[in-house]
Amino acid sequence: MSETTKKNVYNPKEIEERYYKLWEERNYFEIEGNKSIQKPDKHFTIMMPPPNVTGRLHIGHALTFTLQDIIVRYKRMDGYKTLWQPGVDHAGIATQNVVEKQLLAEGTTKEELGREGFLERAWLQKENSQDAITGQLRKLGVSPAWSRERFTMDEGLGNAVKKSFKQMYDNGFIVRGNYMINWCTHDGALSDIEVEHEDHMGKMYHINYPLADGSGNITVATTRPETYFGDTAVMVHPDDERHNALIGKKIKLPLIDREVEIIGDSHVDMEFGTGFVKVTPAHDTNDYEVGKRHDLEFITIFDDKGFLNEHCGELQGLERLESREIIVAKLDEAGFMVKIEDHAHQVGHCYRCKNIVEPYISKQWFVKKEFAASAIEKVNNGEAEFFPSHWINSYNAWMGELRDWCISRQLWWGHQIPVFYCDDCDHEWVEEGDAPHVCPKCNSEKIHQDPDVLDTWFSSGLWPFSTLGWGNDEAFKGELWNEDDMKNFYPNNLLVTGFDILFFWVARMLMMGENTTGELPFKDIYLHALVKDEHGEKMSKSKGNVIDPLETIEKYSTDALRFTLAVLAVQGRDIKLSEDKLEQSRNFTNKLFNATNFLQLNQEHFDDLNPENIQTPLGKYMLSRFNLAVKETRGFMDVYRFNDAATVLYRFLWGEFCDWGIELSKADKASVAELGSIFKASMKLLHPFMPFITENLYRRLSEGELEDSESIMVQAYPEEAKVDEDIIKKFDLIMEAIVSVRRCKTLIDKGNQKIEKAIVLLSDINDKWMMKPFIEKLGKVENITIQSRNKITETILSKSFISDISDNLETYISTDDVDMSAIIGKLTKQKEKLEKEINKLNGMLNNERFVANAPEQVIVENRQALADASEKMAKVEGELKGFA
RNA sequence: GAUCGCGUAACUCAGUGGUAGAGUGUUUCCUUGACAUGGAAGAAGUCGUUGGUUCAAGUCCAAUCGUGAUCACCA
Numbered sequence: 001m002s003e004t005t006k007k008n009v010y011n012p013k014e015i016e017e018r019y020y021k022l023w024e025e026r027n028y029f030e031i032e033g034n035k036s037i038q039k040p041d042k043h044f045t046i047m048m049p050p051p052n053v054t055g056r057l058h059i060g061h062a063l064t065f066t067l068q069d070i071i072v073r074y075k076r077m078d079g080y081k082t083l084w085q086p087g088v089d090h091a092g093i094a095t096q097n098v099v100e101k102q103l104l105a106e107g108t109t110k111e112e113l114g115r116e117g118f119l120e121r122a123w124l125q126k127e128n129s130q131d132a133i134t135g136q137l138r139k140l141g142v143s144p145a146w147s148r149e150r151f152t153m154d155e156g157l158g159n160a161v162k163k164s165f166k167q168m169y170d171n172g173f174i175v176r177g178n179y180m181i182n183w184c185t186h187d188g189a190l191s192d193i194e195v196e197h198e199d200h201m202g203k204m205y206h207i208n209y210p211l212a213d214g215s216g217n218i219t220v221a222t223t224r225p226e227t228y229f230g231d232t233a234v235m236v237h238p239d240d241e242r243h244n245a246l247i248g249k250k251i252k253l254p255l256i257d258r259e260v261e262i263i264g265d266s267h268v269d270m271e272f273g274t275g276f277v278k279v280t281p282a283h284d285t286n287d288y289e290v291g292k293r294h295d296l297e298f299i300t301i302f303d304d305k306g307f308l309n310e311h312c313g314e315l316q317g318l319e320r321l322e323s324r325e326i327i328v329a330k331l332d333e334a335g336f337m338v339k340i341e342d343h344a345h346q347v348g349h350c351y352r353c354k355n356i357v358e359p360y361i362s363k364q365w366f367v368k369k370e371f372a373a374s375a376i377e378k379v380n381n382g383e384a385e386f387f388p389s390h391w392i393n394s395y396n397a398w399m400g401e402l403r404d405w406c407i408s409r410q411l412w413w414g415h416q417i418p419v420f421y422c423d424d425c426d427h428e429w430v431e432e433g434d435a436p437h438v439c440p441k442c443n444s445e446k447i448h449q450d451p452d453v454l455d456t457w458f459s460s461g462l463w464p465f466s467t468l469g470w471g472n473d474e475a476f477k478g479e480l481w482n483e484d485d486m487k488n489f490y491p492n493n494l495l496v497t498g499f500d501i502l503f504f505w506v507a508r509m510l511m512m513g514e515n516t517t518g519e520l521p522f523k524d525i526y527l528h529a530l531v532k533d534e535h536g537e538k539m540s541k542s543k544g545n546v547i548d549p550l551e552t553i554e555k556y557s558t559d560a561l562r563f564t565l566a567v568l569a570v571q572g573r574d575i576k577l578s579e580d581k582l583e584q585s586r587n588f589t590n591k592l593f594n595a596t597n598f599l600q601l602n603q604e605h606f607d608d609l610n611p612e613n614i615q616t617p618l619g620k621y622m623l624s625r626f627n628l629a630v631k632e633t634r635g636f637m638d639v640y641r642f643n644d645a646a647t648v649l650y651r652f653l654w655g656e657f658c659d660w661g662i663e664l665s666k667a668d669k670a671s672v673a674e675l676g677s678i679f680k681a682s683m684k685l686l687h688p689f690m691p692f693i694t695e696n697l698y699r700r701l702s703e704g705e706l707e708d709s710e711s712i713m714v715q716a717y718p719e720e721a722k723v724d725e726d727i728i729k730k731f732d733l734i735m736e737a738i739v740s741v742r743r744c745k746t747l748i749d750k751g752n753q754k755i756e757k758a759i760v761l762l763s764d765i766n767d768k769w770m771m772k773p774f775i776e777k778l779g780k781v782e783n784i785t786i787q788s789r790n791k792i793t794e795t796i797l798s799k800s801f802i803s804d805i806s807d808n809l810e811t812y813i814s815t816d817d818v819d820m821s822a823i824i825g826k827l828t829k830q831k832e833k834l835e836k837e838i839n840k841l842n843g844m845l846n847n848e849r850f851v852a853n854a855p856e857q858v859i860v861e862n863r864q865a866l867a868d869a870s871e872k873m874a875k876v877e878g879e880l881k882g883f884a
Numbered sequence: 885g886a887u888c889g890c891g892u893a894a895c896u897c898a899g900u901g902g903u904a905g906a907g908u909g910u911u912u913c914c915u916u917g918a919c920a921u922g923g924a925a926g927a928a929g930u931c932g933u934u935g936g937u938u939c940a941a942g943u944c945c946a947a948u949c950g951u952g953a954u955c956a957c958c959a
Contacts, residue, residue, distance in 0.1 A: 008919055197956090204959085222959060269958055277959050286959080346957080390888060394954065397887060401956085499954090534896085536952090567907095568897090572889065574952090576896070580908060587921040598918035647898070647906070655906095662918075739925085746925050752914045780916080 010593035012557035016692050020138055022706055023713060029143040031083050034714045039079035045489040046072060046084050047464050047522075048144055049497045049505070050152060052091035053129040054098050057136040059531045059539065059577065060498060062549035066562045067528060067569060067642055068496045069142040073688035074637055076143075077717035083489045085467045086137075086144035088130050090153045092414040092456040093187050093352045099125050099413070115412050122413045126151070139550060141558045141691045143713070148480050150467050152459045153415065156480065159432075160471030161459050162418040164516050166432040169419075173371045173515070174407070176363065176419075176428075180288040181406050183360030184350040185306035185320075188410030191455060192403060193503050195348040195357050204343035205328065206274065208336045209234060212250035212259050218243070219338050221273035223345060224283075225331065226323045228253060229312040230301040231260055233279040235290065238264035243275050254336040256313050263294050285359045300361060304410075321356065365408040365417060365452070372399050375511040378520050384510065387526040387640050388572040391502065398503050407455045414453030422447050460505055461512035464492050464521035492522040499527040526640045528569060534578030547577055559690035560585040566689050567646040588650060589693050595658050596697045599676045602669065606676030606701045611721060617770055619674030621731040622661045624724045625652060626678050626685075631720045633685055649686050657682065660735060667777035676701060685718050730767055733808060734774050737762075740811040741779035744804040748815065754780045761789045761810040834873045841866040 027033050046068055051061060068084065076082040099122050103109055110118040130151070137144075150157060168174040182190040205225045208217040220234060234251055236243040247264045260279075267290055268277050281291025282298040291298055301311045306320040315323055331337045348357040376399045378384065379392065386392050408417060418431050422439035423446040439447050459466070466472065468489055469481035477483070491513070497506065506525060513521030532538055533545040540546065552561050563585040568575045599606065607613065614623045629652035636645035657679065665671045680701050683694040691713065698712045699705065737760050744758065745751050758781045762768075768786040775784045789810070801812045841862055844850050851859060 009921070220959080224959090267959095272958050274959095279959095284959080345959090388889090393888060397955070502954095570898075573897085574890095578896080581896085583921075584907065587919095590921045591919065594919035594922085596918080601918070643898075651906080658919085659923085663923090666917095743925060746913075749913085751912090751924065752916070754916090 008594055008597065010557075010590050010693065012559065012589070012692060015696050016139075016141070016558055019692055019695050019706060020141060023143070023711060024138075024146065026711070027147075028711060028714055029084070030145045030147055031081055034076045034079070034082065036710075037077070037079050037714060037716050038081050042080045043488050043493075044072075044075040044080035044082045045492040046494045046496065047467065047492055048084060048086045049501075050087040050089035050150075050460070050463065051133050052094055053088050053126040053133070053151075054091055054094045055129060056132055057140075057549060059547050059549050059552075061136075062140060062552075062561060063528060063531050063565045063569070063575065064496060064498060065137060065140055065142050066565045067526070067640075069140070069691075070562075070566060070642060070688040071494065071496070071637070071640070072143060073691065073713060074717060077684065077687065077713065077715065079716065081488070083148075083485075084144040085148060085150070086134075086146060087150035087152070087463075087467065088126070088133060089460055090126065090151065090414060090456065092409055092411050092453060095122060095125060096411050096413040097187075097352055110412065118412050126153075136550060139553055139558065141562065143691075148467070150480060152456070152463070154476070156469070156472030156475035156477075157459060157462070157466050158415060159473045159475055160462050160466035161415045161454065162430075162432040163471035164462055164512065165418050165454070165458075166430045167516065168367065168371070169430045171515075173368050174365060175368060175404075176365050178361060178363050179366065179404070179406070180285055180359055180361050181364055182348065183304070183358045183362060184353065184355050185304065185358065186353050186355045187350055188304070189362060189364050189406050189408060190350060190357060191406045191457075194351045196351050197346040197348050200345060200347040202343050202345055202347070204273075204341045206338040206340070207254065207278075207331060208338055209251040209253065209276075209278075211246075212252050218246065218251060218262075218276050219274045220276045220278040222278055223343060224324075226308075226320060226327050227280045227283045227301065228278060228327075229256065229308070229315075230280045230282050230299040231278045232281055232291065232296040232299055233260050233263045233294065235263045235265045235268055235277050235279050236275055237266060237268040237270045239266075240268070240270050240275050254331055255334060265290055265293065282361050283359055288359070288361070298361060302358075304360075304362075306358070320358070364406050365419075365450075365454075366404040367407055369402040369404050371405075371515060372402050372507075372511045375507075375514040375520065376400070378514060379510065384520050384522065385524050387524060390572070391499065391525070391527050394502060395507065399507060405455075407458050408450075408452040409455055411453050414456060415459055416453050417450040419450045420447050421450070457504055457508050458512075461508035462516065464495075464509055464513055465490050465517055470517065486517075490517065490521070491519050494524045494526065495522045496526045496528065498530060500530065502527060524640070529572065529574045531565075531575045531577055534576055534580070536574060536576050552582065556582045556586045557589060557692070559589055559693045562691075563588065563646060563689050566642045567650065569642040571641065588654065589690065591654055591658060592693060592697060595653075595662060595679065596700055598662055599672065599679060599701065602672040603676070605703050606673060606680055608702075609677040609681040609718075613677070614674045616668060616671040616674055617727060617730070618661070618664050618668050618671040618774075619678070620724055620727045622657065622671075622675055622678050624728050625656050625661075626682060626718075627721045627723050628652075629656075629682070630685060630718045631723075634717075634720065637688075646689055649682075649689065653682060653686065660731075663778055664731075664734075664774050667773045681718050684712060684715060687712055730770070733762070734771050736806055737771065737775045737809055737811070738778045740804045740806045740809060741775060741781060741784075741813075744802060744811045744813050745780075747802050747804070748813065752780075754782065755813065756782045757785065757814060759785045759787060759812045761787055761812070762808070763789050831873070831877065834869050837869045838866065838873065841869065 023029065048068065049064065051057065072082055072084045099118070100110055103113070103121070113121065165174065182192065182195045184190055202223050204221050204223055206219050206221050207225060207228070208219050210217050218234065222228070231253060236247065238244055238247070244264060246262045249262050250259045251262060252259055267286060268275065279287045279290050279296065281287045281296050282300045290296070299311055302308050302320050308315050308318050308320065308323055310316055315327060318326065328337065349355065350357050376396065379395065386395070419428060420431055420436060421428050422442060422444050424444035425439060425442040427439055427441040429440060435449065436447065438445050465486065467481065468485040469477065470486060472481065495506065509521050513519065530538065533547070537543065537545060549561065560582055564577065564581045565575065567585070568577065568581060611623060614620055629648055632648045633645045636648065661675055665675055680698055683698040687694040695706065695712045702709070741758050741760070742751065745755060758779065760775065765786055765788050772784055772786060775781065800815045802815055804811045845862060845866065
């Protein structure tokens with residue numbers, strides 16, 4: 001039989017698309033989607049981290065959106081007016097790079113298209129990518145309020161950016177100035193965290209600088225010889241007795257003969273290198289500080305594209321990275337190169353294009369680090385809480401060492417900085433409304449806007465409230481947001497995202513939210529780990545270990561993928577995703593599917609759960625187990641322990657409901673109707689994790705199709721209810737008896753067969769008439785005798801019985817009626833075989849010549865084999881003795 | 885260098901001071917009327933190491949070893 005035509009196998013494909021479409025059409029995802037079960041004044045807000053409009057979803061997105069959807073569906077079913085805000089991010093550098101590559105492939109460039117033409121292409125990319133991404137999100141079964149979908153560059157959010165920029169500018173938190181910044185010759189200015197430092201095996205070049213008075217040479221060591229054109233000093237440690245006498249003297253830079261002074265500065269590490277350090281204030285962060293301290297000249301030696309300039313003599317016009325070899329060769333030729341050693345160090349790369357980043361002096365816009373102060377304080381006062389809690393350490397460490405945040409970017413794609421300059425009177429002002437035509441100070445029409453755009457994270461930082469209408473003016477009001485959104489949905493309740501963007505995004509939202517609205521933007525911050533492959537390796541295209549969420553859905557179903565991600569989402573631990581785990585979840589869906597099949601063998605439809613209608617002992621038992629599962633699931637959900645909640649559901653549904661509930665119901669048909677109701681309620685409990693199959697099975701067990709009934713997703717989430725400890729105790733005993741009987745039967749090789757009689761001894765036999773049929777049915781015994789412990793012992797001892805003794809009871813099976821000869825025969829045969837084996841091995845190992853000549857490994861193996869055989873022998877003999 | 889994780893069964897991992905747990909794998913058995921993507925019964929653990937706190941430690945504290953991540957660095 002082929003895969004697809006197999007009987008009794010759950011087929012998710014036909015329902016997923018159909019259900020999703022219905023849910024969305026009925027507006028279930030919207031803030032009033034659960035209106036019929038909404039409780040007064042209960043709101044729940046969570047912002048979707050907007051995916052970049054650069055491409056497709058990866059497995060990390062699947063994780064983060066699955067976890068968010070689980071919480072959102074839970075809260076929605078629990079009666080909260082729920083807003084899960086969707087949207088996408090314009091992702092300045094990343095998107096611009098994608099579009100540039102497209103243009104390159106078409107044989108053109110952004111310069112040829114011009115700014116406006118280029119932006120048209122970028123908008124096209126945005127449209128295509130947004131369609132792809134939201135389509136993929138729908139396949140994941142997630143339930144954000146699609147009608148409110150935003151884009152970080154839509155008109156309303158653009159207004160919010162201008163408004164908050166002005167606010168920050170007016171408050172002195174945004175300034176413009178010449179700073180030493182991180183410069184990518186491809187992407188322009190970067191903030192500190194957009195630079196990735198990577199280990200690099202480079203060289204340490206020792207270069208002679210001749211003293212200007214001709215009295216000799218000093219030797220400096222550098223990893224970047226090409227920067228010597230920008231040297232404006234050489235420094236030594238003032239306490240360095242080897243060299244400090246030279247302070248105040250001058251040296252002549254090789255080849256270009258420019259003279260610079262030897263200065264003393266305690267920044268120098270006397271232990272390292274030669275003790276002489278070349279100082280290049282315009283191209284090194286430390287040297288920049290030294291330069292300021294000593295009032296040195298700042299010589300910039302290459303332009304913003306990285307080409308050497310007039311300060312570099314005959315090397316002018318070369319690209320900075322290409323120039324190194326040439327300079328080294330020339331210095332060597334002229335006799336200035338002393339030696340070149342291998343040297344491991346760290347080199348900064350652009351996080352988007354991997355280009356080597358340069359420290360570079362440039363005039364840019366900055367957010368002052370003081371902007372973070374109140375957000376640091378409030379988070380530490382407990383006004384926001386991290387899950388797992390240890391992330392507050394990283395937050396504090398980073399926020400505490402914050403430097404001014406460079407927010408201007410030399411890009412075209414993004415929010416253009418709302419600052420205008422007057423070409424006539426040099427007036428500079430921020431415009432939060434429409435673009436002005438004249439200078440407000442001198443009325444000149446010769447004005448221009450700053451050509452740069454803002455760092456993407458500036459607008460993302462406003463996301464928790466700009467999407468609620470803050471600063472939007474009238475744009476999309478009543479359409480994408482409502483008047484009272486800020487009141488109802490701000491601060492947000494929860495943020496879920498990967499720990500890798502704690503600094504990029506979370507920290508920025510906290511400081512921008514705090515300063516802009518006076519409140520932290522959210523209460524709980526759940527940071528999940530990254531999805532790795534089954535060996536714990538990071539996924540990457542080059543390694544070929546990427547797991548594609550859509551392929552996975554195709555193979556295992558959306559529910560299986562979601563459940564797998566949830567069950568692996570342990571706080572603070574990487575998620576190692578593997579086919580094995582996905583298979584396990586798929587098997588789980590199949591188990592649920594077949595449980596439904598079983599229930600429907602008995603009756604077609606079942607009532608929704610009403611505890612008062614649960615009357616049979618088994619029904620009451622399963623209800624109590626269900627109530628326990630409700631309590632645990634809710635408890636774990638409330639502290640974002642997705643793995644624990646998922647495990648509880650798995651254990652309850654498979655280990656308790658199917659393995660025991662269904663099996664026991666075969667001995668009590670009257671309980672099946674009750675189990676059906678409990679199963680339907682369990683589908684509600686599981687729904688946030690596996691939305692599709694739960695809807696499907698719930699539907700099958702109820703009257704009517706989804707097309708003409710209310711979805712499971714807007715029904716009340718099961719509430720905690722009383723657990724009947726007494727009935728649990730009774731069934732624990734029943735199950736213990738069944739296991740004991742089965743164990744006993746295994747001893748006589750009748751594990752799977754029905755036997756005539758067995759005796760179970762208990763201390764309390766009050767409920768024996770209730771217990772009897774269950775034990776008989778599941779233990780496969782025609783007639784179970786349940787007796788009080790003290791009475792029967794003597795009778796049993798007088799006959800031949802085998803026994804099993806467990807914590808609370810004893811089971812006896814007579815061997816009189818059983819043909820023991822077969823078992824004894826089997827065991828005897830086994831015994832003989834083992835005897836032969838042991839004799840053979842003993843013979844070999846006692847043979848001196850064997851021990852002396854055989855390879856060590858063979859001897860070890862034989863010894864082990866002997867030990868194993870002896871152990872088995874002891875067991876077999878023990879069993880035979882029992883039958884004697 | 886600083887900070888933060890992690891170390892528990894063969895593997896992947898839960899474990900919230902109170903008798904060591906799950907899934908997978910493994911051994912034996914079972915096509916038993918929901919399910920072989922299944923069922924039954926088992927075997928399997930010096931909880932990294934050493935100290936300490938406690939009536940009680942896998943759990944709390946200290947040290948140490950191994951391992952990973954993040955941040956910061958020396959030209």
